[in-house]
Amino acid sequence: MNQKDAPLWQAIKKQVNSRSVQLHIPGHNGGQAIASEFKTIAGRGIFQMDLTEIPGLDDLHNPGDVIAKAQALAADLYGADKSYFLINGTSCGIIALIMSLCKQGGKIIIPRNAHRSVLSGLVLAGAEPIYYQPAVLPGFGCLVGPEPVQIRDLLQKHRDVKAVIGVSPTYYGIVGDIAGVAKICKMAGVPLLVDEAHGSHLRFHPEFPPDALRSGADAVVQSTHKTGGSLTQSSLLHLKGEQIEAGLVAEALRMLQSTSPSYILMASLDLARRQMAQQGKDLLSHTLELSHWCREKLLGIPGVRLLSVEELGLPGAMYLDPTRLTISLLELGLTGYQTAELLAERYGVIVEMADYASIVAILSVGSRLEDCHRLVEGIGKIAVLPSGKPRAIPQTVVMPAPEVVLSPREAWQRLGQRTSLEQCLGQISGETVAVYPPGIPVVGPGEKITASVLAYLLEIRAQGYKIQGPEDPTLMTLKILI
Incomplete structure (x- = not known):
């Protein structure tokens, strides 16, 4: 397949340029009825792309033309047998997988720290959870990924399990032995579903941990908007192998996704896929350069601790995404919450998340050197502020x-x-x-x-x-x- 193509985007662009009369929804009619204040910031073009299932633009719920081609290109790029555009985020993909595999009373092995969408899937499917608790990484108090022995023991104890769910990478960029877990699941004849919300970029550069699909997972859901360059709320679901019936997944997605899907979100997925296919390695090489610079500077600040590969060593923590900067100032008496608040209020730096021990800053293909300077400068100034005694993780x-x-x-x-x-x-x-x-x-x-x-x-x-x-x-x- 030609990864230079972007079939859905090209069809939308053709429609916008046709200047046809729009006697169909959405009611703003190409931006004519959009508030002027909105248009001043957004421009008019985005509203002209806000289209619906008119001739030439295909149908997300029964694709046979440009959407089908765009999804096939995504599957080809990510090494999947089948890929689906998600316009309700990764959450709806996780729920769809649970619904397609588990009926009332069906058992599913899930991590105790699973995203809340997993609970929604359990409610809708009537499935029963078999929980496992990921290990905690000393020094940072953060969770690691699934461990093969842990999953093996649960599968031996519960012979009627319908699926296993793993989270990889974690919010902190930690990746466990997904290949080992996948091997155990295959031996048991149970599909492995991976919530790879924070890993849509892993496949595109050799310095990153191995992605879940390449590691043997049967289904993977990725938040392309998080690290892949698409718009918020757009994600991809990938299937590989024969363990999961694609028709049931598609049926579940028809139940869960809007019958008025956003063509803007789908176009962003199509273009993000093309961009990663053509420029992903170069873009991520730049991101990694920024990460290496940040890490060197941050490690030079007294009292600052940074999660690195050397901090790993647990079975559920084999790899680390270097573009996740998990920074702890506990030795200086500051919690992650306090650090994040100081960064935002005093230095205009907004990080992805904070917990008691650390903050997590994410570098992506859109990050700039000046952004990194602001982060390092802010941490450096916070580190010399008067603070309390060193804190321990509770x-x-x-x-x-x-x-x-x-x-x-x-x-x-x-x-x-x-x-x-x-x-x-x-x-x-x-x-x-x-x-x-x-x-x-x-x-x-x-x-x-x-x-x-x-x-x-x-x-x-x-x-x-x-x-x-x-x-x-x-x-x-x-x-x-x-």
């Missing part, structure tokens, strides 16, 4: 094991009520509580609040740690099922 990384009573679907369908946290012992949780670090839920919907879980929740509330999930972020109350 013991929240050691959590009680979950006790699942109801499936996520059953929990979703049950009524709940808010209850004082102190009164929740022995009750069934109706929501998720996750602490950062390490990002693993302490308790999830349908899980029993045991004595050890309650003691843990009371402790993190007393310490004031940052949590995600519950409606009441103070943890004074928790939703329990009745």
Whole structure:
């Protein structure tokens, strides 16, 4: 296939240049009815590309022309048998895979720190989770990827599992032994699904860790908008091999994706694929140069610790994406939250995320040297500010094991009520509580609040740690099922 082509983009461009009368949706009619303030910033061209399923532009839900060709080019580039454009993000791709593989009561092995879209997939499919907890990397309190032995033991214990899910790379750029996990899954006849949201760029440069599809995964979902150059909310789903029925995946996507898909998002996927095919290695070589420069400068600042390959060594941490800069100032008495706040407020540097231990800054194909200078300068100035004593990573990384009573679907369908946290012992949780670090839920919907879980929740509330999930972020109350 000719990777110089961009069939969907070329069809959209042809339509825009045709100057045809638009007596169809969307109602703004090529930008005619768009607020002038919006057009001043965005320009008119983007609205002219906001089209629908008119002749020549194909249909995402039944592709047979330019969208089909664009998806085939994506499959060819990424080494997949079949690829799908996603305009509802990676989330809908993960949900579609779960729905296509697991029916009511079907078991699926998932990491405890899986993206919340996995929980949505479990609810919609009626599947039952078999959890595994990734190891925590000492010094940074961040999670690593799946370990082959861990997955092997679970598959031996649960012979009726329908699929295994892994996260690779992690938010911190850590990649585990996906090839080893894939080999074990193939021996068990169980498909391996990889949430590769942060790894759409890995295939295009030899300095990056091996991508999941090349490592033997049966299905991979990538957030192309994160590291591949497409627009926010656009992603790709890839299938390889015969373990997963493509027709069921396509049917699930028809249920989950909008019947009015954005041609702007799809065009950005088509062009991002072409750009990576033609220029990916050169663009990423520049990104890696910036990364190496940043790493050298940051490591020269006293008290600053940077996650590097030398920090790895666990079975679930074999490789590191060097363009992820995980920076810790705990030795200087600053949490990641404080560091991120200082960078934003004083130096105008916005990082991707922060947890107790670190910040994560992402360098991409769109990063510039001046951006890196701002980051390094900001960290350097923060490092000399008066601060407190060195901080240790809290013991929240050691959590009680979950006790699942109801499936996520059953929990979703049950009524709940808010209850004082102190009164929740022995009750069934109706929501998720996750602490950062390490990002693993302490308790999830349908899980029993045991004595050890309650003691843990009371402790993190007393310490004031940052949590995600519950409606009441103070943890004074928790939703329990009745």
